[in-house]
Amino acid sequence: MLPPGDVIIVAPTDPDQVRVGGDVIVFQHPGQDDRMVITHRVTGIDADTGLYSTKGDANSAPDRFSVSKGDIIGRPIFLIPFIGFASEMKKQVILLMVILPSLMLALLETRKLTHGPPMPPAGSPGRVRCRKGKSSRSGTPGSSFSPRSFWPSSFY
Structure with missing residues (x-):
């Protein structure tokens, strides 16, 4: 059998x-x-x-x-x-390998559009202080961020 x-x-x-x-x-x-x-x-x-x-x-x-x-x-x-179960599971594989990651990507992109990019935690290298004392991720106009003040002098 x-x-x-x-x-x-x-x-x-x-x-x-x-x-x-x-x-x-x-x-x-x-x-x-x-x-x-x-x-x-x-x-x-x-x-x-x-x-x-x-x-x-x-x-x-x-x-x-x-x-x-x-x-x-x-x-x-x-x-x-x-091994025959593999052919039976191809629908589940498509669901797991294509549809779910696509949905997750769409949700993450929607979250980015509605909430903006996530801020790094306080004190992390990606977060710098602006002149006005507000937090910023990058050197936006009016901020005191410069690459030379961020990286050690051994990198230049």
Whole structure:
């Protein structure tokens, strides 16, 4: 039985080599589109028609349809657990990786427009005192800020 989210690697097989009992085959659902692929155990082969009867391990009854040789894709040879959930989660990934960061950026930009840029804490290097005793972030006209008074002389 394959748990949900597991992915199988399928190897092509000769339909004449498939045996009743233990063989598991991967086939296209008869009468459905090509994307409907099923993995079930072979429970019987009709000698007259050459059609295969199948049953899923988790199912209590055999499948209502028969599988022709042309519908058989192959046999599962390798199982990769949980990797199938990645394709199921692509909507969540888009939400987490694109939409949420975009919303956060929009909110931050809206906050900047409505409240102005944030002021650095008092006493931090980005905050200087103006002549009038008011705080300023940069050397606006009327302030006493100059790069030479801010940086140590060893930088010049």
